Amino acid sequence: MSNSIQAHLKTEVSATFIINALLNGGIAWALLHGKSMLTLRGEEGIAVDLVITAFLLCLLLSWITIALQRRKLSSGQFPDVPAGRFNGLRQIIRYLPDRAFGAALCIGLAGTLIYAAPTIALLGLFGIEQLSVTHYLIFKTLWTGLIAALTCPLAVLFPAFKSTATATPAPLAGETGN
Known part of the structure; x- marks a missing residue:
């Protein structure tokens, strides 16, 4: 098994x-x-479900992944x-809180804005005001997998970059190094 960071991330x-x-x-x-049909809007609508799902998925995924990757880093198993x-x-991680839960909370809030808001807007823009439960289940299964895959590298790399970032922050683009 390769110990490269690319193989690890893959x-x-x-x-x-x-x-x-x-x-x-x-x-x-x-x-x-x-149920048979779901509407986009309303108390039990698709929009509410997507917002809650994006927040909780990004929060929990990040919190758990950061903890697991920190263990790998401290035991020397992290490439x-x-x-x-x-x-x-690296620059995004630089601005996240040092603690895993604080970082995960920020990632959860950002995930809600980055993933749920545009998805809801696109559904409305394309006139999709309701979906059958079957179609929604297929959509949500793929959507949550995609969100998880897109969020994962940030959480995986957090411990590697944050451990060095607390000692000597990486310079921003345009700044000179120490």
């Missing part, structure tokens, strides 16, 4: 996609299997991250 992202797609699809089926790699994620 494994983590793939597992995260599969686990979260199946888990969230299963939860959605358990909650919705007795080295070459200098200059993942600078965009």
Whole structure:
């Protein structure tokens, strides 16, 4: 097994996609299997579900992943991250709180804005005001897997970048190093 950061991220992202797609699809089926149609708006609508799902998924995924990756980092099982790699994620992580839950909370809030808001807007823009439960289950299964896969690298790399960022912050673009 390769110990490169690319192989590590590929494994983590793939597992995260599969686990979260199946888990969230299963939860959605358990909650919705007795209904026939869902509306976009309303108290029990698709929009509310997407907002809650995006927040909780990003929060829990990040909190758990950060804790697991910190253990790997402290035990020497985390691959080295070459200098200059993942600078965009490094800069985002630089501004997150040091504690796992604080960072996960920020990622959860950002995930809600980045994933749920545009999805709801696009559904409305395309005139999708209701979906059958079957279509929504397929959509939500794929959507949650995708969100998990997109959020995963940030949470995986958090411990590697934050441990060095607290000692000597990485310079922002345009700044000179120490």
